[in-house]
Amino acid sequence: MTSLTGTAPRAAVPGRIGPAAGLRHTMTLAWRSLVQIKHNPMELLDLSVQPIMFLLLFTYVFGGAISGSTSEYLQFSLPGLVVQNMLFATLTTAIGLSTDISKGVFDRLRSLPIARSAPLAGRIVADTLKQIWAFALFLGLGTVLGFRVQTGVVGVAGALALLVGFALAMSWLSVLIGLVAADPEKVQIMAFSVMMPLTFTSNAFVPTKTLPEWLQRWVEVNPVTHLADAVRGLLSGGPVATHATISLLWALGIALVFIPLSLRAFRSRA
Amino acid sequence: MRYAVQAEGLMKRYGETRALDGVDLAIPEGRLLGVLGPNGAGKTTAVRILATLLRADSGRATVGGFDVAKEPHKVRSLIGLTGQYAAVDETLTGVENLVMIGRLLGLTRAASRQRAAELLDRFALTDAGGRAAKTFSGGMRRRLDLAASLVGHPAVLFLDEPTTGLDPRSRTDLWDVVRGLMADGVTVLLTTQYLQEADELADDIVVFDHGRVIASGTSDELKATTGAQVLQVRPTAAHHLPLVAEVIADLIGERPDLTGGEATVNIKDATVVPAVVRRLDDLGVVASELSLRKSSLDEVFLALTGHRAEDQTSAQEAPTKEKEEVPA
Numbered sequence: 001m002t003s004l005t006g007t008a009p010r011a012a013v014p015g016r017i018g019p020a021a022g023l024r025h026t027m028t029l030a031w032r033s034l035v036q037i038k039h040n041p042m043e044l045l046d047l048s049v050q051p052i053m054f055l056l057l058f059t060y061v062f063g064g065a066i067s068g069s070t071s072e073y074l075q076f077s078l079p080g081l082v083v084q085n086m087l088f089a090t091l092t093t094a095i096g097l098s099t100d101i102s103k104g105v106f107d108r109l110r111s112l113p114i115a116r117s118a119p120l121a122g123r124i125v126a127d128t129l130k131q132i133w134a135f136a137l138f139l140g141l142g143t144v145l146g147f148r149v150q151t152g153v154v155g156v157a158g159a160l161a162l163l164v165g166f167a168l169a170m171s172w173l174s175v176l177i178g179l180v181a182a183d184p185e186k187v188q189i190m191a192f193s194v195m196m197p198l199t200f201t202s203n204a205f206v207p208t209k210t211l212p213e214w215l216q217r218w219v220e221v222n223p224v225t226h227l228a229d230a231v232r233g234l235l236s237g238g239p240v241a242t243h244a245t246i247s248l249l250w251a252l253g254i255a256l257v258f259i260p261l262s263l264r265a266f267r268s269r270a
Numbered sequence: 271m272r273y274a275v276q277a278e279g280l281m282k283r284y285g286e287t288r289a290l291d292g293v294d295l296a297i298p299e300g301r302l303l304g305v306l307g308p309n310g311a312g313k314t315t316a317v318r319i320l321a322t323l324l325r326a327d328s329g330r331a332t333v334g335g336f337d338v339a340k341e342p343h344k345v346r347s348l349i350g351l352t353g354q355y356a357a358v359d360e361t362l363t364g365v366e367n368l369v370m371i372g373r374l375l376g377l378t379r380a381a382s383r384q385r386a387a388e389l390l391d392r393f394a395l396t397d398a399g400g401r402a403a404k405t406f407s408g409g410m411r412r413r414l415d416l417a418a419s420l421v422g423h424p425a426v427l428f429l430d431e432p433t434t435g436l437d438p439r440s441r442t443d444l445w446d447v448v449r450g451l452m453a454d455g456v457t458v459l460l461t462t463q464y465l466q467e468a469d470e471l472a473d474d475i476v477v478f479d480h481g482r483v484i485a486s487g488t489s490d491e492l493k494a495t496t497g498a499q500v501l502q503v504r505p506t507a508a509h510h511l512p513l514v515a516e517v518i519a520d521l522i523g524e525r526p527d528l529t530g531g532e533a534t535v536n537i538k539d540a541t542v543v544p545a546v547v548r549r550l551d552d553l554g555v556v557a558s559e560l561s562l563r564k565s566s567l568d569e570v571f572l573a574l575t576g577h578r579a580e581d582q583t584s585a586q587e588a589p590t591k592e593k594e595e596v597p598a
Binding site: 016017019024028029031035036039041081100103104105107108109110111113114118221270 | 276318321322323343347350351355356357358359362364366370371372373374375402418419439489522
């Protein structure tokens, strides 16, 4: 029988972890979050059900009522749906983290001689790849249904970059929720009670001018509005700079608030 | 003697509660220390501090000579941790769980696979290795969890209530695994609520209660310190029990416990037993059972703390039966 333990000579252990090793740890943990998809392709479907459903429902149920025609509405709503889906998808990070904590996996990882940031960074890398997948799915399915990108490759790349950038900032809020929530179900509840109103009180699905005046004032501030307008501009043409700048400022603000809070929760996590 | 684990004066407070209230521990290399105590005694807090997951408010601790607070990274490279819950990723297969740890520890892909195969074989999980861990039974998950903590050949292993919630057979299986590890020279700190488990496995035992070490020694030493041998007398006729109690109280100077139709009393001096027998004989009391034995760890715990070790938990644990069925 092979010896299970301690007899093998141990390499000298450095006191710190270099950036290369830290990156390797992060990639291993990102692999861990994604590998399930390989032997359970249903996972990919899970990621895709909400985009597909929302796209179909919004286009064919509300399209006629809101824009007079489904194809016109699709051109307006797809960027909004992309933004909404991106925001919901940031919660994957919270749910994954919370599951790891409640199952003890988080403690196992923290007891290993790996970079402290790797358990968080690995998740975020994996969840970013999932974001890219969802974006591609929206564009692909949208094109089949009649959505037309009227800008070009640069516009699409710009929209993706903006969405991923915003998602990265939001994932720190997600990390905080994941660290403080008692269990993964609570994350879902917390998440929906924030994300639903946030995404619906914007111009993601309806033009601002159709809303009551008091609501319009919030809608014009809501980062979802600016993101949706920026993505519209990048995909369909139209003004981008102002909306993109405001979106990025929001992202920066969110990051500045939630990175320190998340790191504090991460360090003090007992 | 060289110590693999040493702790002095560990304190940890959560608000008003003192989870640890000045704990000292020392485990010589290659020995197994059993930390025995009820829920909330501070066992898990101590393990978490030693495994670098939690900082003590005061006191210091070293593992393998490295300070857990100052050189946590070096400590982490020496230890394996198996917590109270089987900490495996349920969506990954058994193999993938172990390969992930191997890769994180810097093994090549091939070496990680080989190490995973070795461990799965050792823990009788080879056949299940390709299945997602969520399909595993409770016992299989614990074994996978233990395997995961061994990927890096740890010199010191922390087992925090590794058998809580397991059925008796899985429990004894796990004991065999732990004995195998000790044969390999690993130093083990095992926490448990089960007195029998400490008795079976531990070289040394410390008893925790309310964040303090209230007793320590080998199993035999602990049994001896409370003085105790235990005299049990069961009269054939139940109505003789009060009479037996009176005789014992008179000759030993302590009132026996009368639960279960028998009189049970701790005695310090076994020479009193013949006198008890003679007196009972004179009174015409026939005993169907009369025994003198060393007190069990259970009784030691009761004598030390004033409450039974498993009292507080049995009520909570009863409804949470871990599933044991193995899906085909």
